[in-house]
Amino acid sequence: xxxLTRKCxxxxxxxxxxxxxxxxxxxxxxxKCANLNGHGHNYTLEVTVKGAVDPRTGFVxxxxxxxxxxxxEVIDALDHRHLNKExxxxxxxxxxxxxxxxxxxxRLEKQLHIAKLHRVRVYELPDLFVDFYGEA
Amino acid sequence: xxxxxTRRYIFSASHRLHRDELTExxxxxxxxKCSNPYGHGHNYALEVTVSGQVDPATxxxxxxxxxxxxxxxxxxxRFDHVNLNILPxxxxxxxxxxxxxxxxxxILQxxxxxxxxxxxxxxxxxxxxxxxxxx
Numbered sequence: 001x002x003x004l005t006r007k008c009x010x011x012x013x014x015x016x017x018x019x020x021x022x023x024x025x026x027x028x029x030x031x032k033c034a035n036l037n038g039h040g041h042n043y044t045l046e047v048t049v050k051g052a053v054d055p056r057t058g059f060v061x062x063x064x065x066x067x068x069x070x071x072x073e074v075i076d077a078l079d080h081r082h083l084n085k086e087x088x089x090x091x092x093x094x095x096x097x098x099x100x101x102x103x104x105x106x107r108l109e110k111q112l113h114i115a116k117l118h119r120v121r122v123y124e125l126p127d128l129f130v131d132f133y134g135e136a
Numbered sequence: 137x138x139x140x141x142t143r144r145y146i147f148s149a150s151h152r153l154h155r156d157e158l159t160e161x162x163x164x165x166x167x168x169k170c171s172n173p174y175g176h177g178h179n180y181a182l183e184v185t186v187s188g189q190v191d192p193a194t195x196x197x198x199x200x201x202x203x204x205x206x207x208x209x210x211x212x213x214r215f216d217h218v219n220l221n222i223l224p225x226x227x228x229x230x231x232x233x234x235x236x237x238x239x240x241x242x243i244l245q246x247x248x249x250x251x252x253x254x255x256x257x258x259x260x261x262x263x264x265x266x267x268x269x270x271x
Contacts, residue, residue, distance in 0.1 A: 018193055018194065093195060098141065099190060099195045126144070127143060128142070129141075130141050130197075131140040131142070133138075
């Protein structure tokens with residue numbers, strides 16, 4: 001089994017707000033992130049796939065295909081977007097880095113027929129990242 | 137859904153790797169430059185990984201402010217700008233980064249209970265790092 005990781009970047013804005021909370025609760029739980037005017041990040045995404053190395057090509061996965069899927073399913077959908085307003089997963093869900101990693105996993109897993117998805121890692125900042133392994 | 141969250145922190149400390157029961161030559165053989173008598177220092181980068189179910193109300197594994205406060209209070213305030221050798225945590229123990237990562241893990245496991253502590257990873261320099269997790 002070999003693991004291959006591909007990295008890409010996207011920039012997006014968001015805010016954290018639960019309409020079932022009072023304004024005070026939103027401010028207490030989410031702090032500055034609750035500002036409804038939003039703010040943004042440069043996100044770094046690392047997608048790790050796993051599989052046996054194909055003896056004919058020496059590849060775990062065709063990187064061109066992986067890159068195309070990443071561009072289509074993730075970058076085109078998220079880059080330079082407002083996550084709360086433009087990405088359907090976040091119409092009701094709060095676009096935390098946790099939920100973003102899960103949403104990216106779900107988008108990729110449906111489309112990634114060329115290899116098995118192992119991990120989605122999303123950096124919101126260089127000192128903060130979330131890993132999702134598809135665990136329930 | 138279960139997710140893993142990792143946060144990175146920086147602290148700086150000095151240490152000397154040396155055991156009194158060894159001769160100077162033996163210390164030099166085992167620890168090399170790290171046994172120089174006056175010690176030396178590092179900028180340590182600590183990565184703390186916690187895991188848990190993502191709370192549907194908040195979208196979070198745990199509140200980051202609470203994690204930051206716990207790590208600052210229990211780890212950074214304790215180990216930043218100190219000489220590790222004189223701390224009670226290292227009485228009778230050599231302050232290698234292996235031992236430091238185990239101590240950091242044990243302290244955080246006791247003091248931060250809002251999520252499951254998966255792992256600590258400690259970079260002593262950009263070239264070497266150590267990971268400790270519960271068995």
